[in-house]
Amino acid sequence: MMKSEIQFFEGVMGSGIVASITYGNSRVIFDFGAPFNPMTQPYDGQVEKREKAWVKNAIRLGQIPAVDGVFAEKDLGLESEIQPYKKSYFTTGVIISHLHLDHMSGIGMVHPDIPVYLHRDAHKLQTMLDAVGESVGERAFSPIDLYEPFYIGEIKITAYYSDHPCAGAVGYLIEPPDGKYYYSGDVRMHGGHLDKVVADINKIAKEEVDVLILEATTFSPSMYERADNEPLVASLNIPEGMTSERELLERVYQDLLGSADLGIFNIYHRDMELIKGLFALAADANREIVFEPKTAYIVMHMLDLFPTVFIPDNKDCTGDPAPYLRFVLENTPRIVTSDELMAAPEKYFVQNSYENILELFDLAEQGARYYHLYGEPLVEGSRAYKNMQRVLQLTGVQYAAFANLYCYNHAYPNNLLYMANEIAARNLIAVHSSSPEKLICEHSRKVIPEKGEIYQLVDGILQPIQLY
């Protein structure tokens, strides 16, 4: 009997997962993103992307791995050592867990004849992102639903619920004829949907999975060391000093309560769960929530909510409006001006993205509180982060980053151990982590795959094979 094989091209250490599971000529590639490295990002705002050579350059710059049989010959060039799609032996499909860039920034480079599967909500969000100019390359997608199996060649795939703030986040049960693999995607227990997460963990546990590929983002030195003094105990609790998303929003609410300042938030507008929470928060705080046009467009389509809009003073919002902007202008109940915001700052809760940070020169004149809720720039020490700090200082806003240090968008270490214990797969591969070796489950055999090496499932055990 043939044996399934797994190979990690990227993502065991750090972010940017690209891996494959094959069975004969059937191949599933799961996730297709670039590692998140803002400190060494070659596109620094000055260096331009090359139009025709973008795929070749992405491979050369390490932004996407050199996987055979995925890219078009015209994108690789005739002299490339990478096998083009048309010459590939495999029937390939790509499955995407969610629309954070480190999981999908490369999907526009995948040959158009290779199907790319993602959850229906994620597909809808991608369409909105395309419309507001955040495309990763236009292509067709195959939308899927939870618990509805589909096949890539002989490999059966089923999506399960995963609580991550990005719309349509899922994990995948991947079933070649000889075994079962579960890839968690990104997951958390503290986003307000614990019951659904636990219900699906239980379902997966019943499948008797051979290989669990579990994200372990929070097994980073800064996070893990907080609890390092005590042995890790599997639980669904939130560790001391950490917060849930609900508590995070509660903190912002408490901070705004009774304040005469303008409330400002900087978010990642792919995160629909957080946006829903902000709507509720604004209502509770008796403030009108205001969005920039791009986010408003996404919110209108994804959440069927029609918020007030503030139009930034930039090139995108002047002249003949782009279709997304026209839609927003036609559908918003109200456009609020900077004068109105400045006249009654205590009445508003306003989105401000990094690209429009200079708006704060005006908006913050009467006092403002800036809530940095996972919006770019995220990495302290990066050029953009330092720039953000400088501008905030110039504008005099009060900065509050409740998010980055105390509330991850990822399950805490004890939560991950709970998940690993419950699923109790025969093999455990921790991924998407700076310390994957630290996730140890007593029920599972620990495998830390070498990048590029192929592992075969032999009698339920993953074993490296030699390539000739």
Added chain:
Amino acid sequence: MKTKFIMHSGLYTIGGVVCSIEYGNDRVIVEMGSAYNPDTDVYDGTVLPRKKAWVRDAIRTQKIPPIDGLYRQEDLNGFLGLIPAEVSEKNTAVLITHLHLDHMAGIGMVAPSIPVYMHKQAVIIERALEATGEGVPTLERDYTFLEENQPIRVGDIEVLPVLTSTRSYCDFSFLISTPDGTFLYTGDLSLHGEDADLNFKQLEFLKEKEIDVLLCDTTSFMDEVLLQTNDTTDPAAILPSKDIPVGMLDAKDVNRELFRVLQQQKGLCVINFYQREMDEAEKYIAWADKVGRVCVFEPDCAYIVYKFLQIKPNIFIPDSARYPDDPAKQPSWFKELLENAQVVSREEIISNPSGYLLQNSYRHILELFELPDEDGAYLHADGIPIGDFDPSYQNLKRILSRTRFEYVTFFCKNYFGHGYPPQVKYFCDQIDPKVLIPCHGFNPERLLPNHGEQLLPVEGKTYILSEGKLTLESSYDEK
């Protein structure tokens, strides 16, 4: 009436000198640039410039200083209570020494009713830059030409442009006379460049003028250069000398070394230079010709070459959305260039790498991935990112390290574009002003006068010139 002087900015920064000299309602503003700080530039490629608030934001981010009577009413919109140009009683003129951004980045924000003086050749280059989208952010406005030794009168103030470089856009220093005295602003001062002889000749002319106030470029007085030229940062150890300090290079040395690389390198030579330097472009064309290479430019630079040198340049078209294949999508400047240039294809370069000298700007550095790099050299000749102080410099080095191009530079190591400290000291001593204002440097205080007084003015404060002294207006006694 008394002559007033204000140093608006540029005392402690590399570039960004903006100062005004007033007599009654007449006012001359010298330079309108922004200090060169790539590490802290707010526009990092993600932050979007605002359209209506562009001037206010430029003032807030210290790209231009807050000056009454200089900017348009609609741009200020009451900001800081500044008086708009439209209602100002001042008779103002803005004068620019040369076309470097740290001397003129803000000229496009000056109200169009106020004349901005630049040399004709600078205007040709600026207009070509504006056409390709590389010019300063600007309103539709005219520039007024200034010429060597042709005095410009601004009411009771007279400005004499003194030519200090004949290269490209030409450089000037300004001799500014009011009824109370004389100011000399050096602009960028270089005494070891290709125009060294001209500068020493001008010095002979200027030292006869009994200058009251000398504003002098002190870029080279920073630690990095001083420690190379003097082994110490002690100002007292900087002794005046016309000579180039031992171990440092002059422009001829740099040229010789660059030419040698070009001659000896077996593969493709790529060069990154500041693409408004048309004398450099002309030199590279001639050098390439001498060693049997063809000099090829990117379209943006080639457009300036075409306009300025009035020749049909060879161009290489990078793989960029900036240069669409579809004629219907091509911007007019690019179409004009295509009709007046010879296109060199990638295949031609690949088939004969040693036959070319190819200009490559940082923006298009990824082109190097698909150019022949065996035995190739990357000549970094003062193009951005110039050095380690620019966060992009490490990115440039990282990208180069993924190729086999040999990185070659003589800039920043043993060569410096501004006058070396002993030479600057010599220049100042020869002028022997009553007041010396060292500026345009991180350590202006290190340039000491021989006889007169050193003044490090408080930026934005008004000083009165009287009997060869500059006194803060608030402490000036009329009697």
